Amino acid sequence: xxxxxxxxxxxxxxxxxxxxxxxxxxxxxxxxxxxxxxxxxxxxxxxxxxxxxxxxxxxxxxxxxxxxxxxxxxxxxxxxxxxxxxxxxxxxxxxxxxxxxxxxxxxxxxxxxxxxxxxxxxxxxxxxxxxxxxxxxxxxxxxxxxxxxxxxxxxxxxxxxxxxxxxxxxxxxxxxxxxxxxxxxxxxxxxxxxxxxxxxxxxxxxxxxxxxxxxxxxxxxxxxxxxxxxxxxxxxxxxxxxxxxxxxxxxxx
Amino acid sequence: xxxxxxxxxxxxxxxxxxxxxxxxxxxxxxxxxxxxxxxxxxxxxxxxxxxxxxxxxxxxxxxxxxxxxxxxxxxxxxxxxxxxxxxxxxxxxxxxxxxxxxxxxxxxxxxxxxxxxxxxxxxxxxxxxxxxxxxxxxxxxxxxxxxxxxxxxxxxxxxxxxxxxxxxxxxxxxxxxxxxxxxxxxxxxxxxxxxxxxxxxxxxxxxxxxxxxxxxxxxxxxxxxxxxxxxxxxxxxxxxxxxxxxxxxxxxxxxxxxxxxxxxxxxxxxxxxxxxxxxxxxxxxxxxxxxxxxxxxxxxxxxxxxxxxxxxxxxxxxx
Numbered sequence: 001x002x003x004x005x006x007x008x009x010x011x012x013x014x015x016x017x018x019x020x021x022x023x024x025x026x027x028x029x030x031x032x033x034x035x036x037x038x039x040x041x042x043x044x045x046x047x048x049x050x051x052x053x054x055x056x057x058x059x060x061x062x063x064x065x066x067x068x069x070x071x072x073x074x075x076x077x078x079x080x081x082x083x084x085x086x087x088x089x090x091x092x093x094x095x096x097x098x099x100x101x102x103x104x105x106x107x108x109x110x111x112x113x114x115x116x117x118x119x120x121x122x123x124x125x126x127x128x129x130x131x132x133x134x135x136x137x138x139x140x141x142x143x144x145x146x147x148x149x150x151x152x153x154x155x156x157x158x159x160x161x162x163x164x165x166x167x168x169x170x171x172x173x174x175x176x177x178x179x180x181x182x183x184x185x186x187x188x189x190x191x192x193x194x195x196x197x198x199x200x201x202x203x204x205x206x207x208x209x210x211x212x213x214x215x216x217x218x219x220x221x222x223x224x225x226x227x228x229x230x231x232x233x234x235x236x237x238x239x240x241x242x243x244x245x246x247x248x249x250x251x252x253x
Numbered sequence: 254x255x256x257x258x259x260x261x262x263x264x265x266x267x268x269x270x271x272x273x274x275x276x277x278x279x280x281x282x283x284x285x286x287x288x289x290x291x292x293x294x295x296x297x298x299x300x301x302x303x304x305x306x307x308x309x310x311x312x313x314x315x316x317x318x319x320x321x322x323x324x325x326x327x328x329x330x331x332x333x334x335x336x337x338x339x340x341x342x343x344x345x346x347x348x349x350x351x352x353x354x355x356x357x358x359x360x361x362x363x364x365x366x367x368x369x370x371x372x373x374x375x376x377x378x379x380x381x382x383x384x385x386x387x388x389x390x391x392x393x394x395x396x397x398x399x400x401x402x403x404x405x406x407x408x409x410x411x412x413x414x415x416x417x418x419x420x421x422x423x424x425x426x427x428x429x430x431x432x433x434x435x436x437x438x439x440x441x442x443x444x445x446x447x448x449x450x451x452x453x454x455x456x457x458x459x460x461x462x463x464x465x466x467x468x469x470x471x472x473x474x475x476x477x478x479x480x481x482x483x484x485x486x487x488x489x490x491x492x493x494x495x496x497x498x499x500x501x502x503x504x505x506x507x508x509x510x511x512x513x514x515x516x517x518x519x520x521x522x523x524x525x526x527x528x529x530x531x532x533x534x535x536x537x538x539x540x541x542x543x544x545x546x547x548x549x550x551x552x553x554x555x556x557x558x559x560x561x562x563x564x565x566x567x568x569x570x571x572x
Contacts, residue, residue, distance in 0.1 A: 027317045027330055031310040031545065034553025036344075039310075040337045043330055050327050057323070071322045095556045151566065152559025159555070237318075244321035244379055251437050253321040253379070253429075 002183070008121065009063040010083070010180050011190060013073065014226070015127075016056035017084035020074055022105065023049030024237055025092055034095055041141060042098070048134040055127045075245040079235045080228040087170040089234045093163065096149055096156065100163035102142035107203050108174045109135045111196045120188040143207050150211025157212065164208070165216045172221025174200070275476050280406040283349035291475050294468060295405050296350050297366070298477065300357045303343035305369035306336045308361075308542050312376040313385060321379060328425050329382060335418045342414065346407040362547050369393075370528070371454050373536030380433055380440075380447035386426015388448075388455040388493065394419045395489045396459065404476040427496060434500040441501075448497070449505045456520075457528045459486040490518050 026046035033039025057070035087105060092098045113135055116128035149160040175197045177185070184190030205215055224230065244253070267286050274281070281287055310333050317333070320326035344354045360366035371389055376382065394416060401412045433444040460466055460482040472478035490509075497504055508521030530536070 024318060027326070030317055030330065030333055031314040032549045032552075034549070034556035036307065036337055036341055038553075038556070040334055040341075043334050043337075047327065047330055047334070050323060050330070054323050054327075071324075074323055075321075095553065148563040149556070149559050152563045153555070155555050156559030156562075240318045243319050248437065248439055251321075251440050253325055253432060253436075 002180075004187070005063045005065070007180050007183050008124075008189065009060050011184055012056045012060035012063060012124070014083040014180075016053045016060055016070075016073065017082050018088055019049045019056065020053035021082070021084040021234070021237070022088040023047075023053060024241060025088065025090075025101075026098075028092055029098070045102070045138055045141065048138070052127070052131050052134070055130070059123050059127070071245075075242050079230060079238060082230065082234060082238075083226055083228060085170070085173050086222055086225050086231055087167065087173065089231060089237065090167060090170065091233055094159060095145075096159040096163040097167070099142055099145045099149060100160065100167050102138065103146050103164075103204070103207065104167060104171050104174075106135055106139040106142045107207075108171075108196070108200055110139045111199050111203075112191055112193065115191040115196070119190070124189065146207055146213070147211040150208070150213040160211070161213055164213060168216035169219045169222050173223050173225060176223065176226060178226050272474070275404050278476070279404075280409065281404050282406045288475075290471060291477070292350050294472060294475075294477060295408065296347060296352050297468075299343055299347040299350070299408055300352070300360065301367050301369075303340045303347060303357065304361045304366055305372065306340035306343060308368045308372045308546065309336050309389075310340075311542055311545055312372055312374070313382060315376050316379060316382050319379070320382075325429075332386065332422050332425065335422065339411075339415050339418070342411045343408075346411045349407050358550065362543060362550070364534070364543070367532070368542075369458060370531045370536065371458050372542060373531050373539045374450070374454050375537055377450075378443050378447060380430070380443040381451070383426050383429030383433065383444065384447040384451040386422050387430055387496070388426070388451050389458070390419050390422040390426060391493060392455045392458045392489050394423060395485050395492075399478075399480045399485060402476075402479055427500075430502065431500045434502060445502060448502045452505050453523060453527075456486055456490070456523055457531075459483070459489070461525070461528070487517055490520055494518055 023046045026042050026049065029039065029042040029046075031039065033042055053074065054070050057073045061068045061070055061073055085105075087101060090097075090101055110132070113128045113132040117125050117132055119125045119128065146160065149156040151157070175193045177192070177194055181190050181193070185192055208215055244251075268288055271281075271285075271287060271291075274285075281291075313329060313333050313336075317326065317329055320329050344357060347357065348354060357366065361368065371392075376385065397412050397416050397419060401409055401416060403409045403412065430444050430448075433440040463469065463481045463483050466482055469478065469481070494504055494509065506521045508519065510519055512519045531539070534540075
């Protein structure tokens, strides 16, 4: 059995990666939003997520105890060393694609952090309590837009349905448990995500019904991120993100 | 004749009352009577100001995904968000003069309304993010501090709020430059290169020399404007030269020197051909900036339509 700190390090790193990668995607909306208020709303979400990533990376660096900083973790790893869910690295696409991604993720995170705030690990519990406040807003934003787009025009309805359907195959991963989760669950540190699945599904169904949209049909669920196997999209994102850190390894910014 | 007099006289009276009111340093509010020229001058200036904030999101946005640290990314994103927020207040403030945001956006996209020339230059390296914050926001602050006392109430109040945030931005920009000047040889070179490229365009932000500024006369009389372009430019130069020296940056102007007698820096002549060339649409990125704005606007049309359609449906449901 791995050392407890090592397990917690991996757990914290994964949570940091989810926030960091999604924040990057959302930040790409800057100056590209459908109108100014929404441009600001999307980058607001990104800012919350950057703050969250920083918290989990900092804790991971501490647990690892090798003198690394949160920036080392964010900027100095390779494609195979990131453990975010595939869903959060999916490109922004059109506004409906982004909203569908936000809906799936934020409803999941709402239930997830609601549990993690009871973690027996104080740092996880504190980070989760802070995150939960932000996630409630993220979820409200995603739900409102899902309803508006679903029940808006024919075009928006169709675009929203297509977005929900095409991202569906990346949602299975949210409810996977591996040895890290299981070991930590036994110590009441981690969340039992399998137990969240029914609530999540029910919540999504309720929103979709109100939005006059259909639940996506069951499909084969993609997997791999917990082992560092990603889509092709991640490498490009890292190429951009890490450019300065890699090109000038001795520089401090 | 009599009939004509009754029409004309109230306007003349109102004009002299208006000028007296403004002359006493009092604010003009949206419901007050104002000369048409005053209104149109403000619509032009405020919408241009709002558009500058919004178009200014692009050169900085160009580096968000490549910001070199978590903190740098956070600061940059928050800064750009502030700029967008400034755009929003200014659009709302301009709307009090009877123009809609839709009209203003259309004027921007068709080239009828301008935005600050500076944003037609490219942000090529990370040091440009420092230079924009320090020099461009620094120049904007000098101008905006002066506008805090502009005669139109909503504009002046928007400026008070905006100035507080801008001074943060300027410090953050300066910090980026200072860190780089304290860093590796590559970083120093990058910082000096950004300085060389942004210095002159920053000076141009204050507009032409006083004698050649087309909209100045009434703007002074009605206290929309309180300081001349050259006066504000000089203020910016005087404070910035010292800041550059502190961190070891060289100002790219061989004629720059302290003038003991005047108590100001003398500086070399600005390349006004370049200034007018960029204003006329031939700067490096004029076309790209507008094309980007148009593209985002057009791609978002279906979203705005959906939100409207949903609102209408809901209203029908509850009526």
